[in-house]
Amino acid sequence: MRRRMVETNLKKNNRNIEILAPAGSYEGMRAAMNAGCDAVYIGGSSFGARAYANNLDEDTLLRAIDEAHIRNKRIYLTVNTLVKEDERLEKLDRYLDRFYERGLDAVIVQDLGVLHYIHRNFPDLPIHASTQMTLTMAEGANLLKGYNVTRLVTSRELSFKEIRAIRDNTDMEIETFVHGALCYCYSGQCLMSSMIGGRSGNRGRCAQPCRMSYQFYSENSRISNDEETYLLSPKDINTVAYIPELIEAGVDSFKIEGRMKRPEYAAAVTSIYRKYVDYYLEQGKDKYKDIIKSDIFNQDMMDLMDIYNRGGFSGGYGKTYNGKKMMSLTRPNHSGVYVGDVIKAWKGQVKIDLKENINSQDVLEIRDGEDKGYEFTTKDPMEAGRVLTANIGKAKLKPGLKVYRTKNNSLLDKICKEYIDQDVKQPIFGSLYARSGDRLKLTLKSNNISVTAYQDIVQEATKQPMTKEKLLTPIMKTGETPYYFEKLDMDMGDNVFVPVSWLNEIRREAIELLQEKVLHQYRRNLKKEQEGASTTLGYETSNILGETDNLAKDNIDNKSMGxxxxxxxxxxxxxxxxxxxxxxxxxxxxxxxxxxxxxxxxxxxxxxxxxxxxxxxxxxxxxxxxxxxxxxxxxxxxxxxxxxxxxxxxxxxxxxxxxxxxxxxxxxxxxxxxxxxxxxxxxxxxxxxxxxxxxxxxxxxxxxxxxxxxxxVYGHQPVMVSAQCLYASTSGCIKQKGIISHNGHLVDRISKKFFVQTNCDSCYNIIYNGQSLSLLxxxxxxxxxxxxxxxxxxxxxxxxxxxxxxxxxxxxxxxxxxxSLGMSDKTEYTTGHFKRGIE
The missing domain is CATH 3.20.20.70 (Aldolase class I)
Structure with a gap:
């Protein structure tokens, strides 16, 4: 968990590479900032794509915006769900106006209606085009020019070459996911959760059916096996080894996935990406090739595995189009780290040959099959090479079983102490002026901002003159403020006296002035910007799309349509x-x-x-x-x-x-x-x-x-479009056998069927709902x-x-x-969302 902080303007490469961390809570935001991120993306109480995260209420989000700016960080608000017409986009005014005026740095948007509305009503608010827009090329992103879209979040499936092509053809910033969970489907194209249970991923309510168990059939033959059943569950991605390629491809922002995870996760992952991005920018590619072969690098990767992995990691799509190595087929959640083997099992106890050091209060899992096992918590630390004896109660286990650590307690304690229990303070530079006959003066500087506070006139000392140390000590006590003195200069006379109360007061006043000036530069005046401009919808609300009036049944019957x-x-x-x-x-x-x-x-x-x-x-x-x-x-x-x-x-x-x-x-x-x-x-x-x-x-x-x-009104509706291939993940690539296209089907744990269509020419899969829509x-x-x-x-x-x-x-x-279509079998057809809708 070592971290090396290097100021961007000192880096040889002179590139501003943003580390963008997830925050599912205020604590997560603080942890990520302490770990070295440049910005966090976070959800508020509405319109966000993680409806079940511990999102911030309005007052807390306002406080978060201020704290980020005082720390010289940025806050991006997720407004990345689709908004129904009857939910009224005017609600965005009430939702965004205080954040906008406070200085919110950007919003992340999927819905083009939301984008259009925000651009008109919040003219100075930068918009980031969400990965949910499924943008794969600059040509698509450039259609958003003129709407204050300053950044596109690329589809996760793109290669380094494709990202480079975007960089060469747009002046927008490029943000790319570099670590964390990977969807099976192209983001923004998944309707599976929506169709199964009405919880739409496009509305922030995905139930993650991709992490469930399935069997895959080609025609009537099953080609998946009983051990590898999580056929739609990709491994998490880890691209630390590919940081040079990502930067050379033109990525401006390294986005870490994980708003649903704990603050410890955000802090751990952020600190490692901060460390290695800075190392590459300072030392260059050749030395980076050396560092990723080192023991330090291996330990950092082990820490990432301990924090969260899903069957290990993949490097994502940067160099690999798809394939079985990218999938976590045997387990859909945290896999932990392999730490040993059961060498003996008898009534109520097992002996484990340890391959890794373990700590007190680690959680170990003995697995009988990848998704089944016995879990227990260790009492004492123990080194690799020793044999651990553990009580297992009535569990029936056998020699040869693998043992995994799913919680590294020592690592979590270290993360908490370094990044969560205390905040990293911001450096300030000060200058204290204390000469008799002149006013006491303290000047503070931080990030090109300077303020000066004054006190009464300094008197000559009548007894013992003050020493430099006695003057500086009260000034240096920044206490619970977000600052510490990187340097404090002093210009003082030879025979002066200043009451300690003056020093405390001038320090407090100067820090307050600095905070006010820092925050003031972010403030916006929405009312002033909107003077003379409409702040309502950008169209007449009546019949722009041809709303249908209530008509008599005879008129309805006589209506013609193509x-x-x-x-x-x-x-x-x-x-x-x-x-x-x-x-x-x-x-x-x-x-x-x-x-x-x-x-x-x-x-x-x-x-x-x-x-x-x-x-x-x-x-x-x-x-x-x-x-x-x-x-x-x-x-x-x-x-x-x-x-x-x-x-x-x-x-x-x-x-x-x-x-x-x-x-x-x-x-x-x-x-x-x-x-x-x-x-x-x-x-x-x-x-x-x-x-x-x-x-x-x-x-x-x-x-x-x-x-x-x-x-x-009829058809099997696509629920997933994926760059992955179910054949490649099970029996092997069929394109190599000269097949251009082939169909199959998935069956879930409750025997619900989904049709699968492969397109080997363009190399993608489409998964369709097994029930056909019919509004007959x-x-x-x-x-x-x-x-x-x-x-x-x-x-x-x-x-x-x-x-x-x-x-x-x-x-x-x-x-x-x-x-009739012969619909006696009601399971064969569905009315889709026509009757029920989505959350």
Whole structure:
């Protein structure tokens, strides 16, 4: 836990690398700051993506902002959840205004409506684009320019090369997760917790189904085993060894994950990253290569393992695209550190051959299988090489079992003493002037800020003149203030007398003046900034999205709407062509042969149907370059009506390619237009057609208004999009066997099924809800919402099933006929969130 602090302006590299620490509480914030972070990200009472953390109330957060600034640190507030229209974004005014005026350094935002609203109403507040925005390229991030977005938090899946490409193409700061938990799904694209239990990760309420046990099947054959069942649980990442590569890639802020963890975790991890970032910046790459081979480095990595690891660590995606080595398949929580083996077991006792030193009050776990074991607390310290005898009660254990330490008590005590029990103080420089006939004067300086306090006129001594030591001692007593004197100069006469009370008073006054001046530079005046400017919503609240009035049933029945279908196979395409009621066919770009796209478009148009291309969920550098080559001839063709885009990078590319061509762009539902302010953001970008959010219920969709929307009423909905591959994590990579795409399914502990689709060409997995959405019986409610189109999404369906489903929905929604999909088995279909919604 050694830490080396080096002032940034003294570093040879002259780079300001921020260590950004998590804080789930005020104590966590203090611990991280004491350990050397430059900034903390923290949640308040609302709008944060960790709704179950010990978030700060308003008064405590205001105090935290001041404490951070006095310490020359920064506070970033998480406002990174999606906000429903009926929750009213105006509440952000009441939530943010005091933090803004106090000097909050930045907000972290996912919802583009929230971004749009904050930019207009809090003009000087920097905005950081959350990793939940799934930004993978500068082209996507640059769409946020003009909204005071100063920083993007990259998707965790990016390689060093991809981060470098972002650095070369944007002037925004780059923040990247360097340590801690890793989601299986691209952040911002996960609906699994939402679909299973209504706890949406996009709303800060993820139930972490990725840390549960599953079995994986290819067709009807199980290819996972009984020992490795946590198939969606990645190891935590640890990138200390890759600090040079991260800095050279252009990362400005090293973000540590862990707002749900204890202050000791934040302090321990922060101190180690502070130490090694500073070492690299001061000593350079060659010496860094040496230090990571040292015993000191190995001990620091062991400390990180002791604090928290999940089956060890991976180095993240910087150099590794995916794979089994990145997964914690046998245990989803803290794995601890291997410390020994059971060599003998008999009634009530075991003997353990220790491989590591243990401490008093360590917690050890004897594992019979990775996820099962007997836990006990040690009484006395003991060195490696000795044999520990432990009482185990009635537990039945056997020789050969592994023993792990899940709590290193000595390490935790050390962290507490160094970073939690007392605060690290800030250095100040002082100058005391004490000459008879002049006023007593104390000047303090800190971080280019200077203040001076005065007292009465200094008198000549009538008896014993004061010594320099007697003058300085009271001044040096900074007590419980956040400061200590790095240096205190004095200009004093030969024969002076100053009462000690004057010295104490001038010290207190000078420190108060310094604090006031430090904090004043951060203060903002919101009312002054908003004089003459609207502080309300950026649009008229009536019918911007075509809110539906209450209509009589006859009028509802007579409402007309388009019918669009999304297809992934040629058989599904043929089925869509056969149904005259189908107005538009949305063809999934990466599931159809490129050479077949234009012939399919021509055939669709000949049959009187609009033809759209559905672009992939994730667009990274290699795919972007491919699309940049393949899309121009497609865009030039009149038979292509438009595109359904699923990310900012594709949107930027398509907009740059279509220029003034009459092509339509439709935002998919994973672009999350949850409120009218988000719609206004997109209207400013020239986009007016989007897809209704699948997490909103009927009432919330009605409040939003979806007249210009597609609305998905059928289909297996994707719950995860992942750079990982379930085949690679179990039986091995199938691309190496010449397979381009393959399907399988997951089964959870209660036999719930999830379909899995691999795309080996672009190397990603999509996991779908095993129950298909069907709003076939909700015709009246959907028509009352009055979407522009209803949309049917087909994934694995055969031609026969596709045809049956299309005809059923055409009869129900267009011809007002009662119809059925054979829904006697209620477990086969779901109404999704249309009835229940999300938390």
């Amino acid at each position: 019918l669009s279908v999304t297809i992934q196979t040629k058989d599904q395409f043929k089925a869509a062509l056969e149904v005259p009621e189908v107005d538009g066919i949305y063809v999934t770009y990466d599931m159809i042969d490129y050479k077949d796209i234009l012939p399919m478009a021509e055939e669709a148009v000949e049959r009187g149907k609009d033809f759209y291309l559905v672009l992939p969920y994730i667009c990274r550098l290699s795919l972007y370059e491919r699309l940049n080559k393949e899309l121009p001839p497609i865009i030039a063709h009149d038979n292509i009506k438009g595109f359904i885009v699923k990310n900012m990078e594709e949107l930027a590319l398509v907009k740059s390619l279509i220029k003034d061509k009459p092509k339509e762009i439709i935002l998919n539902y994973n672009m999350y237009v949850y409120n009218k302010e988000a719609y206004e953001f997109w209207r400013e970008k020239g986009i007016s057609h989007f897809t209704a959010p699948v997490e909103l219920n009927y009432g919330e969709l009605k409040a939003l208004g979806i007249k210009e929307c597609d609305m998905v 019986r909700q015709v009246y409610e959907v028509k009352e919402l009055d979407p522009r189109n209803i949309r049917l999404d087909f994934i694995f369906e055969t031609k026969e099933i596709t045809l049956k489903v299309i005809k059923a929905f055409a009869n129900a929604y267009i011809h007002n006929k009662n119809t």
